[in-house]
Amino acid sequence: xxxxxxxxxxxxxxxGKDVELRCDPISGHTALYWYRQSLGQGLEFLIYxxxxxxxxxxxxxxxxxxxxxxxxxVSTLTIQRTQQEDSAVYFCASSPLAGGTDTQxxxxxxxxxxx
Amino acid sequence: xxxxxQPDIHITVSEGASLELRxxxxxxxxxxxxxxxxxxxxxxxxxxxxxxxxxxxxxxxxFEAEFKRSQSSFNLRKPSVHWSDAAExxxxxxxxxxxxxxxxxxxxxxxxxxx
Numbered sequence: 001x002x003x004x005x006x007x008x009x010x011x012x013x014x015x016g017k018d019v020e021l022r023c024d025p026i027s028g029h030t031a032l033y034w035y036r037q038s039l040g041q042g043l044e045f046l047i048y049x050x051x052x053x054x055x056x057x058x059x060x061x062x063x064x065x066x067x068x069x070x071x072x073x074v075s076t077l078t079i080q081r082t083q084q085e086d087s088a089v090y091f092c093a094s095s096p097l098a099g100g101t102d103t104q105x106x107x108x109x110x111x112x113x114x115x
Numbered sequence: 116x117x118x119x120x121q122p123d124i125h126i127t128v129s130e131g132a133s134l135e136l137r138x139x140x141x142x143x144x145x146x147x148x149x150x151x152x153x154x155x156x157x158x159x160x161x162x163x164x165x166x167x168x169x170x171x172x173x174x175x176x177x178f179e180a181e182f183k184r185s186q187s188s189f190n191l192r193k194p195s196v197h198w199s200d201a202a203e204x205x206x207x208x209x210x211x212x213x214x215x216x217x218x219x220x221x222x223x224x225x226x227x228x229x230x
Contacts, residue, residue: 042222101147106158
């Protein structure tokens with residue numbers, strides 16, 4: 001079946017511009033996570049959605065970052081006024097239940113480059 | 116708070132040799148433990164997971180891992196490495212239901228395979 005998809009696969013933007021990254025999770029998965037991976041680093045948690053509950057935003061690095069999940073499915077991560085330190089690969093993952101106890105299925109990532 | 120340590124940043128092995136990647140965790144109760152693999156330019160894929168029961172867990176691609184509560188470890192092993200195993204490997208710890216729904220990932224170990 002279809003896995004997690006993300007778009008775009010690559011995004012190059014200029015410093016100060018806003019960007020939107022999209023995630024389509026596996027149908028029926030209630031949990032959705034955003035992570036980012038800077039060059040040579042591990043995964044950094046950003047935000048977590050579980051069903052219709054309020055998202056856990058504890059990993060967002062600044063108020064320039066926001067995310068929403070519409071209809072319990074598609075999610076969009078928005079970065080306003082991008083900075084060079086925002087350059088990274090952004091991964092989305094979904095899981096049938098809660099990822100702390102369940103397998104996470106990762107998308108291929110969006111590589112963001114801020115010039 | 117839960118944490119994961121992967122003490123080896125890089126591991127180099129010859130094709131056909133055995134492999135062990137180390138993972139140590141810190142968690143107050145029985146953890147949910149995962150190993151994921153990330154091939155270059157790809158998202159993470161689950162290799163195996165441990166929730167309970169037999170402490171020796173078999174995964175895909177010929178990998179296995181052993182949970183040792185006394186050592187707080189969950190090391191990944193493979194008896195004979197193939198060149199296609201060259202990738203980044205991440206250990207992760209989750210939580211029991213009712214605990215944190217945000218799994219914690221280690222920094223990753225990069226596996227290099229020499230012909």
